[in-house]
């Protein structure tokens with residue numbers, strides 16, 4: 001199974017669309033974190049929109065994007081970090097405080113994403129450049145906890161162009177059946193006529209996860225959601241992978257930042273420290289001698 005990401009132009013280049021089938025990515029995330037159906041839907045939606053944003057918001061290979069979602073729901077804080085390996089391939093890692101919570105389905109039969117995320121709190125979106133250290137930091141309120149609406153609110157405030165975002169994850173006890181999403185952005189020369197056609201098309205469309213489950217290609221989906229039969233494919237060889245770049249050096253820097261006193265406490269109490277990476281669950285063990293060295297480097 002492979003992820004698919006395609007960029008399109010619709011209505012004579014007045015509308016741009018990026019569409020993703022993220023089924024493989026979301027299934028991988030489910031396995032890495034041993035997620036429940038509820039948390040698969042939550043992290044799947046977040047990972048899908050963050051992947052799309054890697055291709056729309058990151059301008060440079062040295063840019064990275066960090067998204068924190070701090071809602072008042074039981075899943076706790078969600079963190080996703082993305083960068084570009086090359087201009088056609090995004091890398092993502094994601095984690096949540098409580099990845100094993102499970103909630104009953106809503107009366108509509110849908111997974112209770114907003115119940116897990118919480119209906120109040122905020123999104124924190126940070127775009128950083130490793131070389132220039134340039135930083136953009138945007139904070140936006142959670143409006144529903146359903147993820148797509150929350151990011152749409154953020155896009156509305158931060159982008160100049162009107163944007164439509166849809167996200168969907170179809171999951172059962174056996175795993176992810178389909179996951180995907182799309183962003184439709186209107187160029188400045190898009191007119192009311194195009195906007196109305198798109199609104200109509202979206203209102204008559206099934207959720208993206210169901211369209212994928214029916215076997216529709218990204219091109220067929222882009223035609224359906226824009227209502228334009230003459231869409232143009234711009235790029236169709238984009239890709240994403242899950243990648244954690246943790247290493248002992250980073251873990252050691254984290255321990256140094258605890259301070260001399262705190263490190264001494266760990267030495268006195270346990271003589272060693274076990275640190276587990278939240279993104280990939282790799283375990284790092286540092287013994288007493290190593291901790292003594294880090295203590296000397298610490299303040």
Ligand SMILES: [Zn+2]
Nearest residue numbers: 244246277280
């Ligand atoms: Zn890791």
